[in-house]
């Protein structure tokens with residue numbers, strides 16, 4: 441005589457299946473923190489087994505690093521241009537520039 445014998449047909453299996461599902465769900469929720477890949481916005485598990493976290497892949501990590509590198513280059517180039525503009529504005533031989541927003 442077991443618990444299974446005392447229950448209606450199928451009820452025991454149903455309860456066991458349900459308990460198992462809850463257990464699996466809890467295990468997944470507690471073990472896996474979900475993050476969004478900064479590059480492709482894909483939801484990925486923040487897992488120790490993923491060496492590219494918080495990126496989903498090496499590709500996305502490289503894309504993000506590349507974006508930073510190109511941004512740095514842009515800022516550096518902009519600074520050079522600003523210096524050139526300053527020199528030009530101080531050159532007395534150049535015609536006076538029209539300043540945007542003022543009437544001639």
Ligand SMILES: [Zn+2]
Nearest residue numbers: 477480496500
């Ligand atoms: Zn990605």
